[in-house]
Amino acid sequence: MAEHMLIPGLLALASPYPALSATPLGSSPVQTALLVGGAVAVASAMVGLFTVVRGQSFAGHALGDVGTAGGSVSYLFGLDVLVGFVGIALITAALMDLFGIDREEGRDVATGGVLGSMLGVGALLLYLDSTLPGSSGSAMVILFGSLFSIPGAAVPFAIMLSLLVAGGVGLLFRPLLLDSVNSDLARASGIRRRVVGRMYLLLLALGIALSSLTIGAILSTALLVGPAAAAAVLFRRPLHAFLAAVAVSVLSVWAGIFLSYYSYYWPPYGHGWPVSFFVVAIIFATYLGARGYCQTLGRRTGSIPGPLPTLDRGPL
Amino acid sequence: MSDLIAAQPGNTGEVLSLDGVTVWLSGRTVLDDVSFSLHQGQLAGLIGSNGAGKTTILRVILGLQSVASGLVNIRPGFRPGKPGGIGYVPQKVVIGKDVPLRARDLVGLGLDGARAGFPFPSRAKRLAADQMLEAVGMTGFANARVGSLSGGELQRVLIAHSLVSKPSLLLLDEPLANLDIASEQDVVALLSRLCREQEIAVLVTAHDVNPLLSVMDRVIYVARGNVASGTTGEVIRQDVLSALYGHHVDVLRVHNRILVVAEAGLEPQSGDTERQFGAQGDSGAPGEAGSTGPDANG
Ligand SMILES: Nc1ncnc2c1ncn2[C@@H]1O[C@H](COP(=O)(O)OP(=O)(O)OP(=O)(O)O)[C@@H](O)[C@H]1O
Numbered sequence: 001m002a003e004h005m006l007i008p009g010l011l012a013l014a015s016p017y018p019a020l021s022a023t024p025l026g027s028s029p030v031q032t033a034l035l036v037g038g039a040v041a042v043a044s045a046m047v048g049l050f051t052v053v054r055g056q057s058f059a060g061h062a063l064g065d066v067g068t069a070g071g072s073v074s075y076l077f078g079l080d081v082l083v084g085f086v087g088i089a090l091i092t093a094a095l096m097d098l099f100g101i102d103r104e105e106g107r108d109v110a111t112g113g114v115l116g117s118m119l120g121v122g123a124l125l126l127y128l129d130s131t132l133p134g135s136s137g138s139a140m141v142i143l144f145g146s147l148f149s150i151p152g153a154a155v156p157f158a159i160m161l162s163l164l165v166a167g168g169v170g171l172l173f174r175p176l177l178l179d180s181v182n183s184d185l186a187r188a189s190g191i192r193r194r195v196v197g198r199m200y201l202l203l204l205a206l207g208i209a210l211s212s213l214t215i216g217a218i219l220s221t222a223l224l225v226g227p228a229a230a231a232a233v234l235f236r237r238p239l240h241a242f243l244a245a246v247a248v249s250v251l252s253v254w255a256g257i258f259l260s261y262y263s264y265y266w267p268p269y270g271h272g273w274p275v276s277f278f279v280v281a282i283i284f285a286t287y288l289g290a291r292g293y294c295q296t297l298g299r300r301t302g303s304i305p306g307p308l309p310t311l312d313r314g315p316l
Numbered sequence: 317m318s319d320l321i322a323a324q325p326g327n328t329g330e331v332l333s334l335d336g337v338t339v340w341l342s343g344r345t346v347l348d349d350v351s352f353s354l355h356q357g358q359l360a361g362l363i364g365s366n367g368a369g370k371t372t373i374l375r376v377i378l379g380l381q382s383v384a385s386g387l388v389n390i391r392p393g394f395r396p397g398k399p400g401g402i403g404y405v406p407q408k409v410v411i412g413k414d415v416p417l418r419a420r421d422l423v424g425l426g427l428d429g430a431r432a433g434f435p436f437p438s439r440a441k442r443l444a445a446d447q448m449l450e451a452v453g454m455t456g457f458a459n460a461r462v463g464s465l466s467g468g469e470l471q472r473v474l475i476a477h478s479l480v481s482k483p484s485l486l487l488l489d490e491p492l493a494n495l496d497i498a499s500e501q502d503v504v505a506l507l508s509r510l511c512r513e514q515e516i517a518v519l520v521t522a523h524d525v526n527p528l529l530s531v532m533d534r535v536i537y538v539a540r541g542n543v544a545s546g547t548t549g550e551v552i553r554q555d556v557l558s559a560l561y562g563h564h565v566d567v568l569r570v571h572n573r574i575l576v577v578a579e580a581g582l583e584p585q586s587g588d589t590e591r592q593f594g595a596q597g598d599s600g601a602p603g604e605a606g607s608t609g610p611d612a613n614g
């Protein structure tokens with residue numbers, strides 16, 4: 001068996017790396033994928049929890065979709081694909097802010113307007129990419145991710161960015177939680193919600209860019225909100241939901257990497273299945289499982305143990 | 317119970333005053349030269365019909381709404397979210413069913429929501445939150461998701477959330493709107509107790525003056541962006557309210573209830589607004605609205 005045939009999935013299309021070992025953990029691209037994928041999974045799950053609570057999945061999805069334009073620009077100029085994802089996400093986030101995403105009314109209109117105009121540019125750039133010599137795999141990488149073909153030089157950047165996002169969310173956790181639950185309550189508590197809202201948008205943009213690197217621009221929202229949505233169904237405490245979201249996210253990405261590695265031996269032989277497929281499938285199954293579990297075992301919205309409580313009129 | 321909210325010892329006098337406050341929104345004058353004041357330990361009702369400007373007044377006090385002219389004086393040291401600061405319960409709070417947040421967590425956020433970092437559990441926080449939930453009769457719901465609470469239950473949890481930071485001024489926007497009559501009386505009694513025992517100044521908006529009649533120290537009547545303030549005896553009079561509304565209104569006292577009624581077509585101002593409008597199609601007799609009185613007093 002030729003050495004490169006051990007390389008799963010998209011690696012066969014886009015990677016300069018040869019596979020070093022017949023076991024996944026001994027393979028350098030797999031090690032890199034596990035490391036970067038894990039870091040990204042933590043960061044995007046942390047942002048995603050607030051995306052779910054704020055009901056801003058659409059904004060997240062829009063940021064992912066426009067990532068196609070950023071990724072394409074990277075290829076045109078020979079830059080790292082993550083640079084393009086980050087750049088375009090930041091520009092789009094700034095535009096969304098300008099068009100008033102912070103107001104609850106008109107939020108989707110602001111998002112939709114920016115998304116529509118940016119997607120046109122993205123399609124053009126993607127087309128131009130595909131006409132470039134030697135960039136046959138670029139569209140695949142942009143749309144479906146490139147965990148197995150991250151150039152060594154880009155690894156520290158991706159990890160640093162993940163740490164930055166995770167740290168930012170950690171720092172903002174309480175004000176962001178209160179603001180996400182209800183912005184009036186946040187303001188009444190003295191939280192500067194303009195600041196918090198913009199910081200969140202920045203973290204969302206970075207989280208989506210990282211997620212795009214892992215499972216591609218189109219599917220990036222799934223990694224962002226999927227684990228958090230499942231966790232929010234299962235757990236009633238913010239801290240528990242947060243830990244569960246991170247766990248689901250990391251485990252899904254890692255499982256996706258291993259499955260993708262082994263899928264090389266599955267039909268159609270010689271072409272591994274993409275990581276993004278497995279990751280999204282696992283996350284979706286987890287979410288469905290969580291919903292089903294709560295509907296059958298727990299009550300409506302996370303079980304309240306014992307008999308239903310009643311209003312206690314005593315102390316009043 | 318009396319140690320729940322920090323009193324401000326030796327600090328009597330004015331907590332809040334608005335002086336000639338005018339607010340424009342989208343070219344409309346929503347508040348026009350509004351002046352009133354509130355003293356420590358007073359419970360004031362901010363009464364007016366839909367769109368009168370009640371919420372706008374609260375937003376001005378909180379600093380969420382800028383004013384075109386006029387002054388808002390809040391006693392120095394009052395800052396939202398700080399002990400001795402301002403507590404606020406918004407009129408409408410919608411929280412999604414799947415939001416991972418228990419009633420206890422929401423009350424806890426009233427204590428430390430503005431601080432950086434994770435909401436790690438602590439004994440002190442849990443105790444303070446549970447004490448507050450007990451004060452509003454919601455002990456049994458401490459572990460329930462806030463998104464699953466009924467309107468009235470959420471209202472109580474929000475009151476606990478606003479009280480847990482031990483404010484000196486409490487602003488409540490329509491706290492009675494979601495409540496059945498028994499709960500309405502519970503909450504009114506709770507607010508009255510806070511005023512008496514903890515010397516908190518409480519400003520409550522309502523469209524109906526009646527549930528608050530027995531506990532209000534002051535009433536601030538709002539109509540068309542103007543206010544008339546004073547004791548209920550000074551304000552809820554035919555001449556004062558007629559001047560405020562700009563047309564003749566009658567003030568009727570039926571079964572210990574006050575009904576403010578106007579001629580058909582003009583704005584009636586009491587809390588029975590909707591019911592009176594409903595009745596007008598049939599007979600238009602203002603007395604009919606009084607039939608809602610007895611059960612409310614039961
Ligand atoms: N952003 C805005 N732009 C224009 N008009 C506004 C705006 N916000 C509020 N208003 C108007 O200001 C007036 C006062 O509104 P406000 O919310 O203070 O009324 P309210 O007394 O609280 O009424 P309700 O009992 O229905 O809550 C209303 O006529 C409302 O339509």
Ligand SMILES: [Mg+2]
Binds near residue numbers: 371
């Ligand atoms: Mg209002």
